[in-house]
Amino acid sequence: MSMREQSPVSVGLFVTCLVDTMRPSVGFAAVRLLEAAGCAVSVPRQTCCGQPAFNSGDRATTRALAEQMITAFETFDYVVAPSGSCAGMIKTHYPELFVGEPDWMPRVERFCAKVFELVSFLADVRGVTHVAAAYEGTVTYHDSCSGLRELGIQAQPRQLLASVAGLTLAEMPDSDVCCGFGGTFCVKYPDVSNAIVEKKAANIVASGADTLLAGDLGCLMNMAGKLQREGRSIRVRHVAEVLAGIGDTPPIGQPRPSAAGLGEAGQGRKP
Incomplete structure (x- = not known):
């Protein structure tokens, strides 16, 4: 796998609900691609990103899931998901849940800045x-x-x-x-x-x-x-x-x- 740069980085893999329950091979494929791109991959304990609740207007449940997500993944250099839908939910909509909260907002913004969909991470961040x-x-x-x-x-x-x-x-x-x-x-x-x-x-x-x-x-x-x-x-x-x-x-x-x-x-x- 060709890359422009090869410095090792830590990646927290957000597997996603559907991959976990319906198509685990996608998760294994993601690990293989990330490791080939010079990443140290970990899969912390995780749950839903909150997208179904968010789309249904349940902001309280979405907020609780977002806090769990941030806490579980914020120590990694990057957070990668084999799903544009889940990555888009986190990166685009998490900040909406914490508007006007000075104790949370900087933390949320730092977290969202390092969230990527798998293929875009490989191409745009790791230069594959x-x-x-x-x-x-x-x-x-x-x-x-x-x-x-x-x-x-x-x-x-x-x-x-x-x-x-x-x-x-x-x-x-x-x-x-x-x-x-x-x-x-x-x-x-x-x-x-x-x-x-x-x-x-x-x-x-x-x-x-x-x-x-x-x-x-x-x-x-x-x-x-x-x-x-x-x-x-x-x-x-x-x-x-x-x-x-x-x-x-x-x-x-x-x-x-x-x-x-x-x-x-x-x-x-x-x-």
Whole structure:
């Protein structure tokens, strides 16, 4: 993995709720990428960043979770999350919870300044330009709303994917348009959410790619579910898994293959 500078730094990995409960391989991929970038990675005891409560208007619960988050992670040089949504919540919205509190606000601002989404941290902070990974196939990339609009993540994943051996990137139409997940939005407005993801699925198919990538697991689960309900064979993975060379985990929403089908498990990965 190529970097502009290689001084060691301490990183607290915020795994996120969805990664912890639904897709642990993303967390392992993040650790592999961060360690290759010269970081000493720790995973302190943690809970939710508070985004669902915040989106539902429960500021008291959000505030309590924010205090826990800051206390658990503020001793690290950086705080990194494999999710633009969670990183955006912390970096953009935590300061709103502590306005007018001189005992907290400087501490919150120092904390938020060192919070980053995984791929942007690798590219923008650690200067990573190349990853030692291979992926045989054509991928398309979805720009998740929070990562794009709150954190400016768009070029970074594409730059790193360009260094993956065997990978071809095919842009889908409207890659920066919402997939319809929106955290609690898909629960509150399921019909609207379904209409949005239906259009997104059509654009994914139009790209001609065999694999869909993104940086937010919630978006990926939403799109994978729609593609599977439509009978599509497009594989869905978190971008960190591909960048880290972890291709032996089944795509999102697909079962682990039986011993008889192990030959298919290696799809998307060079021997």
